[in-house]
Amino acid sequence: MSILISNLYFSYASSNSTLFEDFSLQLNEGWTCIAGSNGCGKSTLLKLIAGIIKPDNGKLSSNGKAYSENTSTTECVYCPQETAEIPENLYTAFWSDDNEVRRFFSRLNVTEEMLERYDTLSGGEKKRIQIACALAEQPSVLLLDEPTNHLDAATTKMIFAALSDFRGTGIMVSHDRTFADSLCTRTVYLYNESQAFAGGRDCIACDTYPCGLTKALELRQNSQNQSRNDWEKLNSKAAGEKQRSEKLEAENQRAKSRLSKKVINPNDHDAQAKIDVARISGKDRSTGDAKARLETQIRQTEAERDSIKKSLRRKEGFSVEKTDFAKPIVIQETQIKAGDYTLSVPHIEIKRGTKLALTGQNGAGKTLFVRHVISLLENSGRQNELLYLPQEISEQSRSQILADFYKLEEAERGEVLSTLFRLGSEPERLNQLRSVSSASDPQLSPGELRKLMIALAVQKPLSLLILDEPTNHMDITSVLALETALASLDCAMLVVSHDRLFLDKITNSSLVVERNDEQKGEIKKI
Numbered sequence: 211m212s213i214l215i216s217n218l219y220f221s222y223a224s225s226n227s228t229l230f231e232d233f234s235l236q237l238n239e240g241w242t243c244i245a246g247s248n249g250c251g252k253s254t255l256l257k258l259i260a261g262i263i264k265p266d267n268g269k270l271s272s273n274g275k276a277y278s279e280n281t282s283t284t285e286c287v288y289c290p291q292e293t294a295e296i297p298e299n300l301y302t303a304f305w306s307d308d309n310e311v312r313r314f315f316s317r318l319n320v321t322e323e324m325l326e327r328y329d330t331l332s333g334g335e336k337k338r339i340q341i342a343c344a345l346a347e348q349p350s351v352l353l354l355d356e357p358t359n360h361l362d363a364a365t366t367k368m369i370f371a372a373l374s375d376f377r378g379t380g381i382m383v384s385h386d387r388t389f390a391d392s393l394c395t396r397t398v399y400l401y402n403e404s405q406a407f408a409g410g411r412d413c414i415a416c417d418t419y420p421c422g423l424t425k426a427l428e429l430r431q432n433s434q435n436q437s438r439n440d441w442e443k444l445n446s447k448a449a450g451e452k453q454r455s456e457k458l459e460a461e462n463q464r465a466k467s468r469l470s471k472k473v474i475n476p477n478d479h480d481a482q483a484k485i486d487v488a489r490i491s492g493k494d495r496s497t498g499d500a501k502a503r504l505e506t507q508i509r510q511t512e513a514e515r516d517s518i519k520k521s522l523r524r525k526e527g528f529s530v531e532k533t534d535f536a537k538p539i540v541i542q543e544t545q546i547k548a549g550d551y552t553l554s555v556p557h558i559e560i561k562r563g564t565k566l567a568l569t570g571q572n573g574a575g576k577t578l579f580v581r582h583v584i585s586l587l588e589n590s591g592r593q594n595e596l597l598y599l600p601q602e603i604s605e606q607s608r609s610q611i612l613a614d615f616y617k618l619e620e621a622e623r624g625e626v627l628s629t630l631f632r633l634g635s636e637p638e639r640l641n642q643l644r645s646v647s648s649a650s651d652p653q654l655s656p657g658e659l660r661k662l663m664i665a666l667a668v669q670k671p672l673s674l675l676i677l678d679e680p681t682n683h684m685d686i687t688s689v690l691a692l693e694t695a696l697a698s699l700d701c702a703m704l705v706v707s708h709d710r711l712f713l714d715k716i717t718n719s720s721l722v723v724e725r726n727d728e729q730k731g732e733i734k735k736i
Contacts, residue, residue, distance in 0.1 A: 212238045229254060243384055243422070245427075260288035260353055289353065297340055334362060338369065351381070366708065382394070441520040444514055444518070562701060569721070595673035596675075597675050611659065657683040675699070677703065693716055
C-alpha cells in the first residue's frame with residue numbers, strides 16, 4: 211500500500227506556528243526510515259498517517275483513495291516509543307486459533323508467563339510483545355517509533371528478523387543507524403527550513419534518499435557542503451564583478467570629465483573640436499558600455515547565487531577543562547557479587563585518553579561493573595573527578611541538574627549554553643533556559659537533560675566520564691554532534707551502548723561482559 215501526503219497543513223493548538231505547511235510526501239511499500247532533530251515532527255507524522263490526529267488541511271491517500279475511506283484501524287498499526295500500556299489485542303492475539311497469528315509470538319519468544327507479569331518485564335521484553343501484537347494484526351501499514359531504544363544486541367536481532375519479513379508499507383522513526391541500514395531502503399529526513407538554510411520558512415520540510423540512514427546522512431552532509439561552497443563561489447564572483455564595476459565607474463567619470471568643455475577656454479577652438487569628434491566617434495563611451503554589460507552580469511550572478519539554498523553551518527565539539535591533572539583509575543582483579551550472581555573482573559587500568567566500550571547482553575552485569583567503578587572513586591575521595599550519565603534520570607536528579615545550571619554566573623551559563631548548541635540544541639530552547647531565573651523545571655526532554663548534564667560536567671576537571679546508553683532519547687542530529695564532541699575529548703571514558711557505530715566512532719578499546727551460566731559472568735578485555 212503506497213501512501214501519498216499532499217499539501218498537508220498541521221499545527222498544535224498550543225503552538226503559535228505551523229508545524230507542517232504545504233507538506234507533500236510519498237511513501238511506498240517496503241521499509242522507510244524517518245529521521246531528523248527533536249521537534250521536527252517525526253512522531254507527529256506517524257500519528258497523522260495512523261489517523262490518531264487529523265491534519266488541518268491537505269490530503270492523505272492510499273492507493274489513489276482518500277486515506278480515511280480506505281484504511282481501517284487494523285490495516286494501519288502504530289507502535290509508540292513507550293511500552294507501559296498493554297497492547298489492546300495482546301490476549302486475543304496470543305490465544306488465537308489462527309497459527310498464522312500466533313507464530314509472531316513464538317518467533318519473538320513471547321511466553322504465557324510473560325503475559326502474567328507484564329508490569330515487571332524489561333523494556334526489551336515489552337517491546338517484543340508490542341511488535342508481536344502489531345504484526346499479529348497483519349496490517350498493510352506498520353508504524354514504529356524508536357523500536358530499538360534500550361534493547362541489547364540479541365533482542366534487536368530478534369526484532370529485525372521478524373520485521374524483515376513484513377511485506378507491507380513499514381515506516382519507522384529511528385536514530386539507530388545499524389538497525390535502520392539493515393532494514394530500510396529509503397530515508398526521509400525532516401527538518402525545519404529556517405534552521406537548515408538561510409531564508410527558510412519556519413515549518414517542516416523533508417528530503418528523501420533512496421538508501422539507508424547512514425548513507426542518507428552522508429549524502430545530506432555532502433549536499434550541505436556543496437550548497438555552501440556553490441553559494442560562496444557565486445558570492446565571491448559577484449563581489450569581484452562589483453569591484454570591476456566600481457573601477458569602470460571611476461574610469462567613466464574620468465572620461466566624462468575629459469569630454470567636458472567647462473574647463474576649456476572658449477577661445478580654444480581646436481580643443482573644443484577634438485572633444486566634439488570624441489563625442490561623435492564614441493571612443494570614450496567604451497568604459498560606460500563595459501560597465502552596463504558588467505551590471506547585467508552582476509544581476510545574473512546574484513540571481514544564480516540566491517537560487518541556492520545556502521545550508522547553515524553550526525559549530526560542533528567541545529573540550530574538557532584541565533584533563534592534564536587526571537590520574538589513572540586502577541581496578542584490581544576481583545569478583546563482584548549481587549545476590550546469587552557473581553561477576554569476575556580482571557585487572558584493568560583506565561588512563562587519560564582510554565575510551566572503553568562496555569558491551570554485552572542485558573542482565574550480564576554491565577551496570578554491576580559500572581557501579582563498582584563508581585564506588586572505587588567515591589571510596590577514594592575522587593567522586594568530583596567523575597561524571598556518570600545513567601540510562602534514566604530521576605526527578606530528584608533532574609531538579610538538582612537544573613538548580614546547578616541556574617546557580618551559574620552569567621559567563622559560566624553562557625559557556626554551558628554554547629556547549630548545548632554544539633550538541634545539537636536549538637536557540638529557542640536555549641533562550642527558554644536563559645530566561646529562567648529560578649530552579650523551576652522548564653520540562654526539558656530526556657535527551658535535552660542528558661546534554662545539559664554533559665555541558666555542565668565539561669566545565670570542571672574530569673578524570674572519567676561514564677555514559678550508560680547516552681544516545682537513548684536523542685535524535686540523530688544530537689547523536690552525530692555528541693559523537694564529534696566525545697571523539698575530541700582526551701579524558702578517560704567508559705561507554706555502555708548497543709549502538710555499534712557510535713562506539714566505533716568514540717572508543718579505542720573494549721570490555722565485553724559475558725554471562726557463562728545463570729549464576730556467573732565475567733569481563734573480558736579486547
